[in-house]
Amino acid sequence: MPAFDFDRPIPRLGTHCAKWDSLAARFGAHAAGALPMWVADMEFAAPPAVTEALRAAVEHGVHGYYGDPSGYIAAIRGWMKRRHGWDVEPGWILTTAGIVNGVNLALQAYCRPGDGVILQQPIYHPFAPSVQANGCHVVGNLLAYEDGRYRMDLDALAKAVDARTRMLILCSPHNPCGRVWTREELTAIAEFCLERGILIVSDEIHHDLVFDGPHTVMASLSPEIAARTVTFTSSSKTFNLAGGHTGNAIISDPELRRLFHRQMERCGMLTGNRFGYLMAEAAYAEGDEWLDALLAYLRANRDMVDRFAAERLKGVRSVKLDATYLAWLDFSGTGMAEPEIVRRFEREAKVICNHGSSFGPGGAGFMRLNFACPRPMLEEALGRIESAFSDLQ
Ligand SMILES: Cc1ncc(COP(=O)(O)O)c(C=O)c1O
DSSP: OOSSOTTSOOOOTTSSOHHHHTHHHHHOGGGTTOEEOOSSOOSSOOOHHHHHHHHHHHHHOOOOOOOOTHHHHHHHHHHHHHHHOOOOOGGGEEEESSHHHHHHHHHHHHOOTTOEEEEEESOOTTHHHHHHHTTOEEEEEEOEEETTEEEOOHHHHHHHOOTTEEEEEEESSOTTTOOOOOHHHHHHHHHHHHHHTOEEEEEOTTTTOBSSOOOOOGGGSOHHHHTTEEEEEEHHHHHTOGGGOOEEEEOOSHHHHHHHHHHHHHTTOSSOOHHHHHHHHHHHHHOHHHHHHHHHHHHHHHHHHHHHHHHHSTTOEEOOOSBOSEEEEEOGGGTOOHHHHHHIIIIIIOEEOEEGGGGOTTOTTEEEEEOOSOHHHHHHHHHHHHHHTGGGO
16 A cells, blocks of 8 residues: 555545635536536645644634744745755745736736746746736747757747836746756756846746756845845745745845845735644645555556557647646647637536646647546546547547
8 A cells, every 4th residue: 555545536625625616607508418627736645744734723723813924934945955056045036926916916026017927938827917907018938849858949039028017927847748847958048038137037846846857946046146136935836735825935136136025015915824824834744655545556557558559649749848737739730720629628528628828829739638537537537538639540
């Protein structure tokens, strides 16, 4: 019996679970009996230490304001040092209500209406609306896609930026392309930004979910880069705690930190979610073994999806993921337009994935499939997809 049982199905319907309980509202009647493989949370129970921390809180029964974050801060610092070789000072860490919240605070703290913000597309879909909601515009920079692999295109970026380009929102590792950016790639984009006075917001939320790395913390590259970088990390993706909406903004530069903190004050963010802190501390302090077991399980799921696409879906390519549990399936070789691909997924296979076009330019013709689920569920989903595309055989 393995120490952690990721094969165990855990029913989530009726638990106020966005992934399962908003299927009908989001995807319509076709969702009945569907397998949700879209939004990025996992079908697995959190590490036992997290459940124990919550159990203790529930048994205590008083759920007032949270205070004394010293254990929580120590747990984050220990994790960053152990898993990422990064020394984080206690004072650098600010707590946000998740990373989308943090990115929006960064836009408000550092940009003025009319500024340009670089997004390397296709990219995590809430970024573009966040940029626009804060009065800025997206400076789109398509990732180059060659032989099933993505790379940054700095030549095209040089042509796209201008004097009002203020910020890069970097996704590292990248969702949905699955790339772990190398040291060289990160150094090149950082130098590009530093030369032009562009601030780097480095969303590293997927940094623990790496199969082929290593992941490099952008801010660890040099003091000069750190001074122009705001880093976001979170226990939410790593340990499946997304409902806790608690993220880390790690900012070593005092002036950047002051501006960010001022924006938090303006939003009345004086204290965070008690349960988020408790879960994050327990996970970071005691979650190593669980994460190592999870990564082995996810790697096997990733390989299963890759084999499936290569052997059983003609014209479909599963982009090789260095990181994340979000398969990025390229249907362009089938010659089908997205509405037809989506129709087959949602109406025939009844497997609900994110549509490629929702990730912006470069996304159409792809489907993003979340394989962080028990293997029998993944097998069932892949079998259904195979039947829906049986004419490709
Ligand atoms: C790159 C990236 N950033 C942020 C988030 C969401 O973070 P949060 O739920 O903490 O806002 C996700 C979730 O999938 C993500 O992929």
